[in-house]
Amino acid sequence: MTGNALLAARMKDAGLGQQELAEKLNERIGHFTGRLGTLADRHIRNYLTGRTRWPQARQRRALEEEFGCPVEELGFSRPPRRAPSVRPGHPEDSVRRRTFGGSAIGLVAAAALPPAPSRNVLRVGMNDANRLEHAFAQLIVSDNEHGPALDIQTRALAFAHHTKELQQVGSASQRVRARLYYLAAAFTGTAVWAAIDARQPQRAQQYLDRAMTLASLSGSEEIRLRLLGHATLLATQQGDPHDAVAAAQAGRSSSMCRRDPLFRSLASARLAAALASKPDQRGAERALEGARNALGKADPHAQRPAWIGFYDRAELDGLSALTMSKLGQHEQAEAYFHRALAQLRAEYRRNHTYYSAQLALSQVRQGDIEHACATAVSVLPSAGGDSLTGRSGRLLDQFSTALAAFAPDSRHATDWADQYANARRAQT
Numbered sequence: 001m002t003g004n005a006l007l008a009a010r011m012k013d014a015g016l017g018q019q020e021l022a023e024k025l026n027e028r029i030g031h032f033t034g035r036l037g038t039l040a041d042r043h044i045r046n047y048l049t050g051r052t053r054w055p056q057a058r059q060r061r062a063l064e065e066e067f068g069c070p071v072e073e074l075g076f077s078r079p080p081r082r083a084p085s086v087r088p089g090h091p092e093d094s095v096r097r098r099t100f101g102g103s104a105i106g107l108v109a110a111a112a113l114p115p116a117p118s119r120n121v122l123r124v125g126m127n128d129a130n131r132l133e134h135a136f137a138q139l140i141v142s143d144n145e146h147g148p149a150l151d152i153q154t155r156a157l158a159f160a161h162h163t164k165e166l167q168q169v170g171s172a173s174q175r176v177r178a179r180l181y182y183l184a185a186a187f188t189g190t191a192v193w194a195a196i197d198a199r200q201p202q203r204a205q206q207y208l209d210r211a212m213t214l215a216s217l218s219g220s221e222e223i224r225l226r227l228l229g230h231a232t233l234l235a236t237q238q239g240d241p242h243d244a245v246a247a248a249q250a251g252r253s254s255s256m257c258r259r260d261p262l263f264r265s266l267a268s269a270r271l272a273a274a275l276a277s278k279p280d281q282r283g284a285e286r287a288l289e290g291a292r293n294a295l296g297k298a299d300p301h302a303q304r305p306a307w308i309g310f311y312d313r314a315e316l317d318g319l320s321a322l323t324m325s326k327l328g329q330h331e332q333a334e335a336y337f338h339r340a341l342a343q344l345r346a347e348y349r350r351n352h353t354y355y356s357a358q359l360a361l362s363q364v365r366q367g368d369i370e371h372a373c374a375t376a377v378s379v380l381p382s383a384g385g386d387s388l389t390g391r392s393g394r395l396l397d398q399f400s401t402a403l404a405a406f407a408p409d410s411r412h413a414t415d416w417a418d419q420y421a422n423a424r425r426a427q428t
Contacts, residue, residue: 003048003049003051003164004047004161005210006154006158006161007074007075007076009157010074012203014067017041018044019040019044022040024066025037025039025059026062028062028065029058029061032058032061037059039059054076054078063076073154075157075158077165123170123172124166124172124176124180125172126175126176128176129176129180129183132159132162132163132180133183136159136306136307137306139152139187139190140190140306140307140309143193143194143350144348144349152190156187156190156194157188157191159183160187163183163184163187166180167180178218178219178220181218182218182223184214185212185217185218185227186226186307188214189226189230191207192208192230192234193230195207196230196234197390197391198390199237201234201237201238204230208234211230212224215227222305224254225251225254225256225257225263225267226308228247228248228250228251228267229266229267229270231247232244232247232271232273232274236274241274245275245278248273248275251267251270254267260298261297261298261299262294262295262298262311264290264294265290265292265294265298265316266308266311268287268288268290268291268294269287269288269316269320270319272285272288272291272320272323273322273326276326277326281327284323288323291319295313300312310348312345314340314341314343314345315351317337317340318336318355320336321334321335321337321340325358325362330366333358334359334362334363334366337356337358337362340355341355341359350392353392356375356378357391357396357399359375360372360375360376360395360399361398361399361402363375364402364403364406365402369410369412369413370412372399372403372412376399376416379392379396380423381423381426400417400420
């Protein structure tokens with residue numbers, strides 16, 4: 001297990017091993033110093049394990065040139081300077097906080113930073129955890145609007161790394177430490193979801209394993225429930241319906257589902273979709289009925305974590321539609337998709353795009369070519385709009401394939417092919 005997940009991910013993306021990266025960095029050092037560097041694979045291993053948290057200046061420059069980004073975006077962090085004690089609230093306190101945070105430009109600048117040290121000992125408190133929780137809520141908002149793109153995956157891992165650092169360098173109560181573990185699990189869980197959306201199952205599984213460990217350390221059943229939802233989706237994506245059902249059943253058995261009907265409704269809806277993949281029609285229909293009954297009992301005004309804010313009647317209709325699609329009941333799926341889109345809140349742009357693409361697929365599978373093409377066209381991004389990557393882009397590829405099979409020579413199919421090709425070119 002690596003201590004520096006950001007650098008490990010960058011190396012994996014570039015296809016670089018430890019020795020290969022050392023050689024490349026040595027060459028870059030030679031270019032700007034006139035003398036070849038002396039890095040070996042053990043130095044890179046120290047980067048990855050977190051033993052080296054702030055490389056020497058020439059190494060930092062070589063890393064930045066090699067990966068094209070500041071070293072902070074590679075998971076490194078400048079050690080805090082020792083400073084005399086300044087009581088909280090003193091004017092120098094805010095100055096010191098700004099100085100400490102300035103080294104994490106672009107990734108962890110918004111993260112909660114610890115208060116000023118007291119007697120040279122870093123004290124981490126609940127205010128720091130609250131600021132991190134605010135950053136997590138902002139990631140959720142960004143995901144709802146734009147989808148779990150690579151940027152969100154990277155930012156989530158950076159926040160998780162920062163949260164872990166607070167555990168290592170700071171003094172904190174057990175209550176604060178449990179909250180930091182919870183937040184590290186939450187951030188890592190967001191990276192899991194982004195990797196699932198990007199069709200990176202191996203990376204998603206690595207993140208999920210780490211997030212589950214952090215969730216266990218936090219003692220939070222709530223964040224474990226969220227991660228079991230991701231496990232259900234990942235198993236489904238990997239074509240393992242039995243693991244998907246097992247993960248969904250574990251989620252529905254959570255104590256959170258016993259305490260709050262809203263969590264029980266979401267877990268039941270996810271179980272329905274997993275059962276439909278087996279396929280188990282009767283089981284899926286029973287689970288959906290349980291989801292509807294539980295949602296009717298949920299208090300809409302209860303205080304809940306940010307990540308479940310998306311779930312309401314519209315989302316239940318959307319998940320019901322997906323379940324019907326998996327069962328091959330496309331007419332019922334279309335009806336649920338229409339209901340979901342009519343109720344979906346404006347800020348959930350990504351879900352609106354996703355369910356619209358699913359609606360187009362349901363329509364074309366019923367042979368309703370004209371309406372299917374009109375729905376699909378509505379998903380295409382306008383100038384400066386959302387990218388056609390991720391789930392919605394793959395759905396539109398499926399739509400094109402299905403349309404070609406049902407009506408390859410129709411005028412609607414030809415018009416769609418032209419518009420889709422133009423949209424794709426505009427995104428490149």
